[in-house]
Amino acid sequence: MSATPAVAGDERVIAVADRTRALERREHPLARVLGLLGLLLLWEALTRTGWVPALFLPSPLGVLATGLEMLRSGELLAHLATSLQRILLGFGLGALGGVAVGLTVGVFGLAEAIGNPLIAATFPIPKIALLPLLILWLGIGEASKVAVITLGVFFPMAINTYTGVRHADPQLLRAAVSFGAGRWSVIRKVMLPSALPMIFAGLKLGAGTSLLLLVAAEMIAASSGIGFLILNAQNLMETTTLMVGIVLLSLLGLASHWLLNRLERVAIPWKADA
Amino acid sequence: MRLLIQDVSKTYRDRHGQSVEALAGVTFTVEPEELVAVVGPSGCGKSTLLNMLAGLLAPTGGSVGFEGDLPPGRPPTAMVFQEFALFPWRTVQANVEFGLEEAGLSAAERRAMAGRYLDLTGLAGFERKYPHQLSGGMRQRVGIARALAVDPAVLLMDEPFSALDAQTRQLMQEELLAIRERTRKTILYVTHNIHEAVWMAGRVVVLSRRPGRVLEIVPVELSRPRTESMLGEAVFVQAVERIWALIKSQAREALREGVA
Numbered sequence: 001m002s003a004t005p006a007v008a009g010d011e012r013v014i015a016v017a018d019r020t021r022a023l024e025r026r027e028h029p030l031a032r033v034l035g036l037l038g039l040l041l042l043w044e045a046l047t048r049t050g051w052v053p054a055l056f057l058p059s060p061l062g063v064l065a066t067g068l069e070m071l072r073s074g075e076l077l078a079h080l081a082t083s084l085q086r087i088l089l090g091f092g093l094g095a096l097g098g099v100a101v102g103l104t105v106g107v108f109g110l111a112e113a114i115g116n117p118l119i120a121a122t123f124p125i126p127k128i129a130l131l132p133l134l135i136l137w138l139g140i141g142e143a144s145k146v147a148v149i150t151l152g153v154f155f156p157m158a159i160n161t162y163t164g165v166r167h168a169d170p171q172l173l174r175a176a177v178s179f180g181a182g183r184w185s186v187i188r189k190v191m192l193p194s195a196l197p198m199i200f201a202g203l204k205l206g207a208g209t210s211l212l213l214l215v216a217a218e219m220i221a222a223s224s225g226i227g228f229l230i231l232n233a234q235n236l237m238e239t240t241t242l243m244v245g246i247v248l249l250s251l252l253g254l255a256s257h258w259l260l261n262r263l264e265r266v267a268i269p270w271k272a273d274a
Numbered sequence: 275m276r277l278l279i280q281d282v283s284k285t286y287r288d289r290h291g292q293s294v295e296a297l298a299g300v301t302f303t304v305e306p307e308e309l310v311a312v313v314g315p316s317g318c319g320k321s322t323l324l325n326m327l328a329g330l331l332a333p334t335g336g337s338v339g340f341e342g343d344l345p346p347g348r349p350p351t352a353m354v355f356q357e358f359a360l361f362p363w364r365t366v367q368a369n370v371e372f373g374l375e376e377a378g379l380s381a382a383e384r385r386a387m388a389g390r391y392l393d394l395t396g397l398a399g400f401e402r403k404y405p406h407q408l409s410g411g412m413r414q415r416v417g418i419a420r421a422l423a424v425d426p427a428v429l430l431m432d433e434p435f436s437a438l439d440a441q442t443r444q445l446m447q448e449e450l451l452a453i454r455e456r457t458r459k460t461i462l463y464v465t466h467n468i469h470e471a472v473w474m475a476g477r478v479v480v481l482s483r484r485p486g487r488v489l490e491i492v493p494v495e496l497s498r499p500r501t502e503s504m505l506g507e508a509v510f511v512q513a514v515e516r517i518w519a520l521i522k523s524q525a526r527e528a529l530r531e532g533v534a
């Protein structure tokens with residue numbers, strides 16, 4: 001520490017050193033872009049040298065070109081539309097069901113007594129393991145794929161909603177009741193908004209799960225969709241097409257995350273600028 | 275309306291089956307348009323008493339009730355909470371309208387009613403803000419406006435300013451007295467602050483430590499409106515000293531016992 005004694009008048013003054021420097025953490029906005037760009041450049045350069053055959057690692061520009069070509073031919077959009085339909089339906093049903101069950105179990109004692117052990121017992125099952133059973137029950141068509149996504153989204157949504165409801169501030173519940181709120185009012189005006197942050201956390205969790213289950217289901221039993229596209233490309237040794245599928249999936253993941261974040265800001269304005 | 279508290283007792287039973295007596299045989303009344311303060315050492319059951327009046331807790335013995343006519347649609351009590359208890363997802367306006375919604379008023383009626391009390395509490399211009407955007411003092415104004423908006427027969431206040439800093443507290447006390455002058459509200463005010471109790475109330479109910487009993491009801495012979503200069507008057511000082519004398523040994527025992 002460099003506390004150099006300075007002299008002011010006749011008194012010796014010891015300057016106070018700024019100790020926060022040890023905590024300093026600078027942001028590097030340029031490095032964020034350069035890092036990503038650098039990796040892509042390195043990858044492109046590596047494929048151009050010819051050391052790595054394109055069968056194992058296609059070049060980024062090649063993936064882009066193939067992607068654009070598939071977009072023009074309509075092939076990409078067809079697969080995307082099929083997958084989107086499955087995921088939106090499954091996600092929507094799972095989210096609605098999860099919120100409804102989570103609310104019911106959180107509010108009513110009897111529902112909690114019955115529902116909690118049931119959820120605890122079935123939650124740990126990896127949902128993809130249920131796909132063969134679902135295919136047996138619902139057939140190999142759309143229903144079984146939607147159902148497995150629904151199940152995957154349902155559990156995090158139900159558990160998060162339940163937790164959110166149970167953690168509603170007792171002060172607010174008492175305040176609502178003291179101002180004449182009945183049970184339905186308390187659920188709608190206190191418990192549900194209290195649970196909203198947890199519900200959104202569940203939605204984000206569910207979005208990741210549903211993408212995973214979508215691809216798995218489409219790889220196991222489908223003739224269309226992004227999962228099928230990837231598996232089929234591998235069978236045909238079309239590694240570039242395979243990479244297009246992977247990039248598309250990562251874009252889907254990014255888009256859903258961005259969308260949910262925007263939605264959260266709108267739905268929870270009291271947290272937005274907190 | 276008169277507020278009647280007759281021989282009220284409350285015994286809690288904890289998880290291990292042990293019973294704790296919080297209040298024992300508390301009796302006093304609050305006359306119409308009166309401001310009565312309840313003070314006592316910590317753990318004297320002040321909040322328990324208030325919760326029973328608000329219908330948030332049932333007494334074990336005795337009764338709480340009101341004497342007089344209550345127009346239909348008008349609640350007997352409304353509460354102002356210590357930690358404000360505002361709904362974070364509601365704007366200031368929507369918070370003030372909460373009780374009116376539950377009373378079944380139309381949107382236009384709610385807006386008019388809420389507007390009147392937002393003006394009265396100095397919240398005009400803050401209607402669209404959320405509670406987290408306001409200072410502590412402003413938040414409690416919302417709490418007061420929300421309670422006044424339902425036009426209760428008796429306004430219950432549970433240490434409403436104890437979460438505020440000393441300067442804000444002083445200002446809020448003055449404002450509450452000004453609001454009282456204009457609305458002629460009957461107020462039951464619970465606090466642990468003796469100065470606050472004496473300065474604001476016409477009578478101070480002094481409770482003992484657990485189980486809470488009425489030690490004495492100390493009248494405060496200060497004229498209204500109350501002014502800051504009264505803080506130095508002999509009447510004020512004597513009332514404060516009288517109450518502190520009643521509470522001191524009790525508070526010390528409570529401190530030594532080490533439980534709230």
